Amino acid sequence: MGLCPDTHEIRRLYETLDENGDGKLTVSEMNHFLKKLGMDISEEDLKYLVAPVSESEDGSLTFEGFVGLCHSILQDNRSEDAELNDGDGRDDLMEAFKVYDMNNDGFISSTELQQVLCNLGLMQGEDLGKCQRMICTYDSDANGLLDFTEFRNMMTSNIPAAPSCSSSRVLLASMSNCNNPHAL
DSSP states (O other): OOOOOOHHHHHHHHHHHOTTOSSOBOHHHHHHHHHHTTOOOOHHHHHHHHGGGOOSTTOOBOHHHHHHHHHHHHHHHHHHHHHHSTTSOHHHHHHHHHHHOTTOSSOBOHHHHHHHHHHTTOGGGGOHHHHHHHHHHHOTTOSSSBOHHHHHHHHHOOSOOOGGGHHHHHHHHHHTTTTOGGGO
């Protein structure tokens, strides 16, 4: 995928996930976040996923460890996409698409995008207009919705999207392989 989150975006995601603000991201906090995304992963699998980058006995992550985890997931997704999906990452993208397509109609509306971003505690979700602009940037048929092809184009595009789009791209990329934690 053409995704390269910067440190500032990862920091914002880390601070969102660190619910109690103690500077340590626990497996429980990550699990809570994934449940908000509609992803069911056991704490045991999360511990397995986090173990290679955690420097603490309790398995929690410092910001630096979280950056390592994000980069590992993104690198792993690139490798898997090339090997298993002929480079298009269709399966992972479809799972991400389903998170945002809350009413299962095959499209992502600006309202659905706003609701997911709000559920995740992201500022972009506070303004429906921003969500509409994010959709509009990749809405090739101008119907105000993203179908899967348009969503895939957004997620794999090397064309810069609207600045507010970058956080949603990071979230999707960083969580796209959570159903397969042993892939690291």
